Amino acid sequence: MQQTLNTTLLIIGGGPGGYVAAIRAGQLGITTVLVEGQALGGTCLNIGCIPSKALIHVAEQLHQTRQHSQGSALGIQVAAPTLDIGKSVEWKDGIVDRLTSGVAALLKKHKVQVIQGWARIVDGKTVEIEGANTRIQCEHLLLATGSKSVNLPMLPIGGAIISSTEALAPTSVPKRLVVVGGGYIGLELGTAYAKLGAQVSVVEAQERILPAYDGELTQPVHEALKKLGVKLYLKHSVEGFDAQTNTLQVRDPQGERLNLPTDQVLVAVGRKANTQGFNLEALDLAMNGSSIKVDNRCQTSMRNVWAIGDLSGEPMLAHRAMAQGEMVAEVIAGKHREFNPTAIAAVCFTDPELVVVGQTPDEAKAAGLDCIVANFPFAANGRAMSLESKAGFVRVVARRDNHVILGWQAVGVGVSELSTAFGQSLEMGARLEDIAGTIHAHPTLGEAVHEAALRALGHALHI
Numbered sequence: 001m002q003q004t005l006n007t008t009l010l011i012i013g014g015g016p017g018g019y020v021a022a023i024r025a026g027q028l029g030i031t032t033v034l035v036e037g038q039a040l041g042g043t044c045l046n047i048g049c050i051p052s053k054a055l056i057h058v059a060e061q062l063h064q065t066r067q068h069s070q071g072s073a074l075g076i077q078v079a080a081p082t083l084d085i086g087k088s089v090e091w092k093d094g095i096v097d098r099l100t101s102g103v104a105a106l107l108k109k110h111k112v113q114v115i116q117g118w119a120r121i122v123d124g125k126t127v128e129i130e131g132a133n134t135r136i137q138c139e140h141l142l143l144a145t146g147s148k149s150v151n152l153p154m155l156p157i158g159g160a161i162i163s164s165t166e167a168l169a170p171t172s173v174p175k176r177l178v179v180v181g182g183g184y185i186g187l188e189l190g191t192a193y194a195k196l197g198a199q200v201s202v203v204e205a206q207e208r209i210l211p212a213y214d215g216e217l218t219q220p221v222h223e224a225l226k227k228l229g230v231k232l233y234l235k236h237s238v239e240g241f242d243a244q245t246n247t248l249q250v251r252d253p254q255g256e257r258l259n260l261p262t263d264q265v266l267v268a269v270g271r272k273a274n275t276q277g278f279n280l281e282a283l284d285l286a287m288n289g290s291s292i293k294v295d296n297r298c299q300t301s302m303r304n305v306w307a308i309g310d311l312s313g314e315p316m317l318a319h320r321a322m323a324q325g326e327m328v329a330e331v332i333a334g335k336h337r338e339f340n341p342t343a344i345a346a347v348c349f350t351d352p353e354l355v356v357v358g359q360t361p362d363e364a365k366a367a368g369l370d371c372i373v374a375n376f377p378f379a380a381n382g383r384a385m386s387l388e389s390k391a392g393f394v395r396v397v398a399r400r401d402n403h404v405i406l407g408w409q410a411v412g413v414g415v416s417e418l419s420t421a422f423g424q425s426l427e428m429g430a431r432l433e434d435i436a437g438t439i440h441a442h443p444t445l446g447e448a449v450h451e452a453a454l455r456a457l458g459h460a461l462h463i
């Protein structure tokens with residue numbers, strides 16, 4: 001006999017968008033059911049943000065130790081390190097387990113009913129769980145089904161051809177790896193594999209790596225990749241893979257064909273909204289390209305059907321998904337909320353790291369704004385020197401007329417942590433004078449933020 005559950009809010013997908021919406025809804029006393037087909041935490045906790053940063057950390061530790069074993073200016077002497085990748089993956093899985101069980105505990109604490117299974121939409125108020133003979137009826141349906149890797153028809157995943165998911169659970173480190181795609185996922189993983197000891201090449205169709213960002217910002221990453229021995233094939237396109245000879249065929253900018261011998265090919269050419277396979281078509285929702293179109297409250301074209309996170313398009317980032325999830329729960333609880341952030345930080349955990357918050361100089365110019373742009377290099381920052389990393393800079397973009405800050409960008413060691421200060425200054429409508437008038441602790445990388453604002457005002461102290 002079919003079981004029918006009734007709930008106020010039904011969430012499909014337990015990634016950062018869905019589980020945060022569920023926790024907030026639980027806090028607000030909304031009866032909530034969350035359906036997850038795979039594992040709580042979604043892409044982010046299981047096969048995305050967290051495992052990638054764990055693998056990057058393992059790779060960095062190995063790389064540093066190897067450098068010390070080859071003679072270190074710091075006076076540290078160690079023997080050449082070895083790597084037990086199985087143990088590294090076990091460590092990474094331990095972090096994932098702790099975080100996903102934490103999510104399960106939080107959902108339980110907030111009285112969210114979690115159903116393990118694949119949801120199939122019947123209509124805007126009814127969902128079935130595949131193979132479970134369960135039907136759920138709801139007042140509000142929140143779609144949070146995330147995204148999937150984009151596949152290339154000439155490089156189907158399998159065997160030597162892998163996606164980021166397989167790259168995050170290696171059983172061994174390949175001798176040679178070609179990464180197809182020079183965006184943040186390809187470069188984060190490519191850098192990690194190079195530090196783990198693979199000979200890494202990156203094939204990118206555009207003329208520079210991280211093509212979403214400007215050349216000044218990406219240059220230190222480009223230089224560091226070269227120093228690490230990563231070969232960059234820019235303006236090259238992929239034609240196919242010959243499994244007999246283990247060679248990737250690419251075409252150079254002149255149209256000449258190149259064969260790149262490799263043991264593995266990592267396809268990292270982007271992600272697309274996950275709209276297939278759960279009868280979403282039944283709702284006939286308005287689309288925005290391949291993602292679901294939502295308004296400034298994440299409402300779809302159907303009343304009381306909401307969509308958040310990667311399913312609702314760019315920027316496909318976990319912190320955006322979480323913020324949208326929290327907001328939708330509050331809207332359903334009757335609060336007046338809108339999703340209207342001044343800025344959403346984008347961070348690349350490359351080496352050096354890169355962070356962009358708000359408008360870049362090019363974007364401000366394109367918007368017709370007269371701006372002051374100022375940089376402060378880490379080469380003049382004591383903390384960066386003590387971290388053996390003088391590459392990179394902090395850049396500020398502010399309106400010339402009233403000095404309101406429009407954007408921050410930084411590239412350098414550890415700059416991901418500066419994204420918090422950048423985001424806060426933009427949300428609070430800070431002017432250059434606010435940052436210049438704040439005492440920044442010494443010695444920190446944050447002093448470069450202070451100095452960039454001072455420099456924009458024409459009186460930097462340390463340059």
Ligand SMILES: Cc1cc2nc3c(=O)[nH]c(=O)nc-3n(C[C@H](O)[C@H](O)[C@H](O)COP(=O)(O)OP(=O)(O)OC[C@H]3O[C@@H](n4cnc5c(N)ncnc54)[C@H](O)[C@@H]3O)c2cc1C
Nearest residue numbers: 013015016017037042043044048119146309310316317318
């Ligand atoms: C390698 C990698 C590294 C990344 N690094 C970062 C980073 O450093 N910072 C960052 O902000 N973002 C990063 N991201 C992106 C981030 O993971 C996503 O933006 C985020 O997970 C989106 O959250 P979401 O809730 O929209 O969807 P997801 O996390 O994709 O979750 C969707 C969930 O829905 C479930 N689901 C789908 N269909 C159904 C169905 N029919 N029934 C039941 N359940 C269903 C899925 O199983 C999944 O668990 C990374 C992604 C990858 C792949």
